[in-house]
Amino acid sequence: MPRAKRGTKRRRRHNKILKRAEGFAFGRKNKIRRTAEAVDRAGIYAYRDRRVRKRDFRQLWIARIAAAANTNDISYSRLISALGKAKIMLDRKILADIAIVDPSAFTALVNEVRQLAPAH
Secondary structure (H helix, E strand, O other): OOOOOHHHHHHHHHHHHHHHHOOOOHHHHHOOHHHHHHHHHHHHHHHHHHHHHHHHHHHHHHHHHHHHHHHHOOOOOHHHHHHHHHOOOOHHHHHHHHHHHHHHHHHHHHHHHHHOOOOO
């Protein structure tokens, strides 16, 4: 009886890894050990960056709201505080969108809550 040499099993496992490495450069696309390392590392980065992307977008929205608030002579923190006191439940994504797409509506929103903003 011939010995088992795991040919198809190994090929299938390798092909699964190689398929995930399409578009990689140099030996990272065809040398199985380097490919496996690259694919594992890519998975780690992908997992991490799905969370980082959420932080990055929040940062972007805050920067946009702050810029629009400053053009209306109110600071970002005072605006957010006043919106909370006025029970206007708009998240930062929506506020940033309003600030970019419809600045007049954003100005109206600021004027609506201006008296609730903490005075300093």
